[in-house]
Every structure is written in C-alpha cells, then in structure tokens.
Amino acid sequence: MVAGRTSDVVVAMHMSDGLLDAPTVAVFWAVAVVGLAICAARARRELDERTAPMAGLVTAFVFAVQMINFPILPGASGHLLGGALVAVLVGPWVGALCVAVVLVVQALLFADGGLTTLGASIVNMALISTFVGYGVIVALRGLTRRSRGGLVAAAFLAGLVGTVAAALGFVVEYAIGGAAPVDLGTVLGLMVGLHALIGIGEGLITAATVGAVAAIRPDLVYALRGSAPVLELRTTGSTS
Amino acid sequence: MTATDRRLLGFFAGFLVVALVVAGGLSYLASPDPDGLDTVTLHGCETGEGEELSGTCIAQHATDSATAGSPLADYAIGGAEGSTGLAGVIGVLVCVAVAGVLFRLLRRRTTTGS
Numbered sequence: 001m002v003a004g005r006t007s008d009v010v011v012a013m014h015m016s017d018g019l020l021d022a023p024t025v026a027v028f029w030a031v032a033v034v035g036l037a038i039c040a041a042r043a044r045r046e047l048d049e050r051t052a053p054m055a056g057l058v059t060a061f062v063f064a065v066q067m068i069n070f071p072i073l074p075g076a077s078g079h080l081l082g083g084a085l086v087a088v089l090v091g092p093w094v095g096a097l098c099v100a101v102v103l104v105v106q107a108l109l110f111a112d113g114g115l116t117t118l119g120a121s122i123v124n125m126a127l128i129s130t131f132v133g134y135g136v137i138v139a140l141r142g143l144t145r146r147s148r149g150g151l152v153a154a155a156f157l158a159g160l161v162g163t164v165a166a167a168l169g170f171v172v173e174y175a176i177g178g179a180a181p182v183d184l185g186t187v188l189g190l191m192v193g194l195h196a197l198i199g200i201g202e203g204l205i206t207a208a209t210v211g212a213v214a215a216i217r218p219d220l221v222y223a224l225r226g227s228a229p230v231l232e233l234r235t236t237g238s239t240s
Numbered sequence: 241m242t243a244t245d246r247r248l249l250g251f252f253a254g255f256l257v258v259a260l261v262v263a264g265g266l267s268y269l270a271s272p273d274p275d276g277l278d279t280v281t282l283h284g285c286e287t288g289e290g291e292e293l294s295g296t297c298i299a300q301h302a303t304d305s306a307t308a309g310s311p312l313a314d315y316a317i318g319g320a321e322g323s324t325g326l327a328g329v330i331g332v333l334v335c336v337a338v339a340g341v342l343f344r345l346l347r348r349r350t351t352t353g354s
C-alpha cells in the first residue's frame with residue numbers, strides 16, 4: 001500500500017514485494033504450492049454438489065469482508081483474514097483453497113500484496129490461519145457440538161487464535177529473510193499486539209457469520225457434520 | 241427441481257447478495273488507516289507530504305507490485321475516486337467465477353475417477 005496508496009477509501013492490505021529477500025520468497029512459495037496441492041487432493045474427496053457452490057460463495061464472501069477495514073487503535077485498522085471462517089463453514093482443506101483464491105485475485109487484479117511475497121501471504125493467511133483456526137474448533141469439539149451458542153463461541157476463539165498465528169507466520173518469515181534491519185523483538189511485539197486486537201474483530205465477524213449460517217442451514221456447516229440430528233433416508237447399498 | 245433444491249438455491253443466492261452488498265456498499269465505510277501489517281512495516285517512519293517516508297522502517301523496502309498498473313489496482317476503477325464499490329462488486333463476481341470453476345473441476349475429477 002505504501003507504494004501505491006491512492007486517495008480512495010480502501011487501502012491494500014497484504015505483504016508488498018521487497019519485504020523479504022529472494023531465497024525466503026522462493027522457500028515460502030514452495031511451502032505454499034505443496035500445502036495447496038495437499039489441500040486440493042483432500043478437497044476432492046469432500047466436494048459434492050452442495051459443498052462446491054458453497055465453497056465458491058464462501059470465497060466471494062471472504063473477499064468482500066476483507067475489504068472492510070475496522071479501526072483497532074487510533075491510526076491503525078484491521079481486516080478479516082478468513083481462515084477460521086472458512087474452516088468452520090467448508091473445512092480446512094477446501095477452506096485453504098478459498099482463501100488462496102482470494103489472495104491470488106487480490107494480487108493479480110487489485111495489486112494488493114506483491115506477487116513475489118504472495119507465497120508467504122498464502123502460507124500465513126490461507127494455510128496457517130485456516131489450520132490453526134480449525135485446530136481450535138477440533139480442540140473445542142465438545143463445545144462446538146453442544147449448541148449453536150457453543151459453536152459461535154468456538155468460532156470466535158478460532159478467529160482470534162488463527163489471526164495471531166498468521167501474524168506469527170510473518171514474524172518467522174521476517175526473521176528468516178526480512179529486507180530491513182529492524183529489531184525482531186519490536187516486530188514480534190507489534191505484530192502480536194496488533195493482531196490480538198484484530199483477532200477480536202476477526203472472532204466477532206467469524207462468530208456472527210457462522211451463527212447466521214448455522215441458524216439458517218446447519219447442514220451446510222462443516223464443523224457440525226455428523227453431529228446434527230439430520231434425518232436422512234438411505235436405501236441399502238447407497239454409499240454416498 | 242424439488243422444494244429442497246429451491247431452498248438451497250435461495251440460500252446460495254442470498255449469500256451472494258450479502259457478499260455483493262458488503263463489497264459494493266459497506267466498503268465505503270472501511271477505515272482508511274493502515275492495517276496491522278502495514279502499521280508494523282511503517283513503524284519508525286513518518287509519512288510526510290505525498291508518499292515520502294522519513295526515518296527507518298520496513299516499508300521503505302516495499303516495491304511496486306508488477307500488477308500496479310492493473311485497471312482495478314487499489315480497489316478502484318482506473319484510479320477513479322468513489323469507484324471502490326464497483327471494484328468490490330467485480331472482485332466478488334471474479335472470486336465466485338474462479339472458485340466456482342476450481343471447485344467444479346476438483347469435484348468432477350472425483351466423480352469420474354472413482
């Protein structure tokens with residue numbers, strides 16, 4: 001955003017080119033590609049005629065909500081990353097692909113985030129925030145499946161923890177190959193502090209969205225699969 | 241089409257409308273302040289008149305994206321002020337199209353492969 005700020009309202013929000021050195025950029029592109037390939041392989045098994053369109057819409061929703069920067073401190077804002085949200089709604093494997101599509105569209109069409117640093121951004125936001133958020137949901141499975149209130153509370157925590165984890169991802173990348181000689185402890189403290197605040201917003205948005213979808217169509221919520229008392233008529237021999 | 245299918249389609253249509261309203265309308269209410277990452281990369285610098293950064297900070301190493309010349313760069317149509325909402329609507333539709341094709345392809349390979 002620094003390089004290309006315009007007078008318009010929405011500013012860019014992802015890592016610019018030039019912040020990481022070339023070897024680090026290459027390493028995290030490799031991690032991103034391998035991670036997304038694994039996700040695609042697993043996603044194939046889970047996508048069906050209902051989850052595939054749901055995943056497409058979840059992708060668009062994450063793009064839309066990422067545009068809404070909310071204030072966290074005077075002079076600083078935050079925006080949704082979306083990892084926990086997609087993990088709850090469509091699962092971590094499909095969900096990581098949803099966030100990755102958002103990041104690719106943002107980088108290619110909207111010049112938001114550098115192309116060289118896109119791999120690192122995918123690692124932080126599509127992989128780390130999604131899988132850490134999902135880890136929270138799994139750890140709180142008892143709460144998640146007890147009631148809609150439990151699901152909403154777990155979604156909030158997943159959003160909060162996933163956001164801080166994604167921020168730590170940047171700190172690690174910066175420690176390995178940061179381009180500027182800025183004190184790492186300062187970067188760590190600022191990233192975690194700011195993203196703890198942003199994580200509260202992330203948690204609230206995640207909880208509100210998950211709560212709304214669970215109220216209308218609980219059968220479309222991945223985290224509730226196998227728990228909802230949905231009666232299904234199956235004929236003998238049908239496996240899927 | 242069964243009533244169940246219609247209700248599912250109705251839900252999907254509603255979800256899309258919400259995304260379009262958020263990107264096309266709510267985006268005008270977004271905070272213009274730098275986000276968490278930008279706040280950190282700008283730490284130590286003062287933003288002077290224009291785009292000059294004085295001091296020492298990570299953001300001084302930022303370079304322009306290769307796509308900075310995109311007609312949708314910085315969430316505006318050709319840089320036009322007030323076009324954020326339309327840029328957002330385009331982004332939502334592109335995301336639905338790209339993700340829709342991707343997930344359909346992944347799904348089709350599942351069904352034909354097994």
